[in-house]
Amino acid sequence: MPKTDEREKRYLSLRIKIWFAFILIFTPVFVASYIWFYLYTSEKVLNSISEDLVQTISGAVEKMDVEGFVTLYEEESANNPLCPPAPGVGVEDSGYYPENPLYWEHVTWLSDVEKIEPEANVYTYIKGDEPGEVLGIGSSGALRDPVVGFKFCQSYTSTTSRIYDGLSQRVDVWEPYEDPFGSWITTYMPIHDADGKIVGAIGIDILASYVQDVQNGIIRNGLIAFVLSYVLIFGLVYLMSGIVTRPLIGLATVSKEIGDGNYDQDLDALDNLGRWDDEIDTLSDTIKIMIGKVAQREQILRKRVSQLEIMVDNTKRQEEVKQIVESDFFQDLQSKAKNMRKQFKGGKDK
Structure with missing residues (x-):
């Protein structure tokens, strides 16, 4: 006796099959597109912020009152025993806020620079006496409430050489790093006097969390747009699959009636009303x-x-x-x- 397939076949409409096929094919495309968008956007956000920082620090060095910067340290180091700090004094115990008008003019100018990048912290420093040591000169945070950032003549020795290297060349740190003040991305640039001599450096920090917040905001909005597009497109595909398969469903119904001997069927209603046959x-x-x-x-x-x-x-x-x-x-x-x-x-x- 011939073998018969005893498995029960389940009905699944052609419309659903087309819809599922489209989902299976294009869902990986959507996911890959979103991953690409995530990586591309993250890179673009970081590049945009880093370019803004570089432009800001370059403009700050160009417009800076270098003579007042040099005179400020000379006067304070000559008249105040706290400057420079004694050897071995740490970052927490060194530094102060001088009454020297040049200092307040300097930090006011740094605060004006900060207004270009509201999320940034702008500060200046010079080379210290110890290896790898720098001494803070001014910080835009001196005018904030509460006060943050470098104090004048505050000693700081980093665990890396980045801030110290900024006294000789521009140093960009776009990978977030941590120090006692927080987690940052930073750029440093040396300050030259009229004779081209390096007399100090300027640094601009932005909290890494700010960069991440900007990236996450764009990515979140992108995800919402992708989800809405996904739902809309597959909704349209479902509607279009219904339009495409409706004549086939009609033909299947007519064929069943014909199989039952009902030959009086209206097939004209299934004809394409357009100019082109298919x-x-x-x-x-x-x-x-x-x-x-x-x-x-x-x-x-x-x-x-x-x-x-x-x-x-x-x-x-x-x-x-x-x-x-x-x-x-x-x-x-x-x-x-x-x-x-x-x-x-x-x-x-x-």
């Missing part, structure tokens, strides 16, 4: 031709069946007559009738 129109036309041929063949078959039924009835009738004629009863009856005719004929002759 495969569905070809299939519809083919089904129309098939309907005509099947209906014609059915009529011919019915006529032949009727003829065969008549022939069968005649044959059956002849067989029944033959059986009656050849039966003993009919033969005996026929013999008696024959004798009666002879007797009747003999009596008449007398």
